[in-house]
Amino acid sequence: MxxxxxxxxxxxxxxxxxxxxxxxxxxxxxKIPGVGDMVVDFTLPDLNGNEVNFNKDIKGKHEATFIIFMTSACSACQAEVAAINDIVKKYGDKVGMYCVAVDLRGADTVKPYAETYQYKATFLLDPKFTVPRKFGFSYTPSVLIVDKGGKIVFKKGGYMPGDEDLLAEKVYEMVK
Missing domain, CATH: 1.20.5 (Single alpha-helices involved in coiled-coils or other helix-helix interfaces)
Incomplete structure (x- = not known):
């Protein structure tokens, strides 16, 4: 027993x-941040090798900020970045745009792309896909819209033609 x-x-x-x-x-x-959560702080180099930190250099600069995770060779990424650029141009300095390029070859690939299209964006380099993973993304394009205080107000992965209408609506609500 x-x-x-x-x-x-x-x-x-x-x-x-x-x-x-x-x-x-x-x-x-x-925890993977979602809508209503604060952006997880990150630091990435820009195309000139300067370190850009979210909390110090991005947060608080605009009423609305797009953070787009993309690759320069992805046609859906190109379409989404172009559509978002049109929205950003419409609102001037009220809206910011940061393209986090996850291209494996880094600046050698991204710099010619950025120079060709002349988007109103700051390009940041993340060839190891570290920052998108922090937000739960596993593919491109993926988009965050962040308010002036650093809170995520919109989050989506993928691109479909017409998405720009939803993005424009979200930004309009933030800057009106």
Whole structure:
């Protein structure tokens, strides 16, 4: 009987420890920010190698800020960046645009793209795809719209023609 109770006690202890480790591992995962959450701070180089930090250099500069995760060779990214650029031009300095280029070859690929299209955007380089992952994105294009205080007011992955109408509507609500 004692042996039977010992086996039950050990089995119970093993189960408790297993569940504890499972829950601890889940709790250790960083929360992916969504609409209503603050942007996770990040620092990335621009096309000239200057470090740009979200909290110091981006947050608070505009009523609305687009952060677009893109690659220069992606046709959907090109369409979305062009559409967002039109929105940004309409509102002048009230709206900012930051393109986080995740191209593997970095500035060598992105700089000619930026120079060709002359978007009203600051291009940042993230060839390891670190920052988009912080927001739960695993593909491009992906877009965040952030308010002046650094709060995410809109978040989406992918692009469909017509998305620009929704983006323009969101920005209009922020700057009116």
């Amino acid at each position: 004692r042996k039977h109770l010992s086996v039950i006690a050990v089995a119970t202890l093993v189960l408790v420890l297993a569940f504890s480790f499972a829950f601890a591992e889940e709790a250790a995962k960083p």
